Amino acid sequence: MKFQQATLQDLPQLAKIMSEAIHLLQIQGSPQWQDGYGPTTEKLTADIKNKATYVLRTDTNEIAGTIALITGIDPAYTEISEGDWLKTDSEYLSFHRVAINPKYRGQNIATQLMEHAILVARDKGFHDIRIDTHELNLAMQKVIAQTGFSYRGVVHFPIPNGKRLAYQRII
Template sequence: MAQVYIRAATPNDVPDVMKIIDEAKAFLKSYGSPQWQDGHPNEEMINADIENKIAYVLIVEGHVAGYSALSFTADPNYDGIYDGQWQNNSDKYAVIHRSAISANYRGQHLTNFLFSNLISRTLAEGIHNIRIDTHPMNKPMQHLVGSFGFVKRGKVDVDDQIDPVRDAFELNL
């Protein structure tokens, strides 16, 4: 079995991460999704994730194969949920953002490893509530979060110049 794990991203990982982000942008665009088509995530955001110690890379056999940010800070966009409500609006929550897998590893279900590790990391911090959002057209991500037990709770608006509406999901463990 291949060695697969996550670790904190470093500045040296930025070129690999940006390649993965660019591949994900192209993948989203290929089926008409406007998500990530307005220039973000960009290198400045990834560097900020690293500086804020919320950046993680998925490593497969020594190669950067995926990326995600895992924040333990409340997301102000989630305060404005509409067409629904959070199930748990009182406990501290973690947020998963900017998740992507390299095109070289697509179809190998490695997002399962990435999300399993991120969820375990969250639980290790004593947090049992996790939130994520994605564009309504991003069916692969919706399928992934559904397979982990995330439940769609409503919609939120994010900073996106093309289409800010996102479906908001929550996992309570």
């Protein structure tokens, strides 16, 4: 497997993976990414142009998974309830838009993807990494815990069903 930044040539495959992830969440009964509030082609394009999107490629160059590493203050993370962020003297990096190609689900790809992203974060000089997920996204909660993040509280995105469980890892 090879972890690298996505390019605009990856956009069709990324859009398909996101569409399938949105559908999976719907089948699981999760409102996360539903009703047009999930990753759009426009958002994916912007992330690629901003060099935020990374992909985990197979030996045959197929995208097995994707993640966005977002720098800067995430407005949804400024208010946290039922807990708090661990204080650090450095900026944080947020992980968003994690999705796995359905062909590779159940093969530990999400964990590998997150571990690679953590290494990139460290290499970029970030010591504080944050991520969130919906309370019904049990698979993502498991991956988050397996990759060393600790639960910190609840954040709210300004969308319907915007409540998210927030996690942090200090490296």
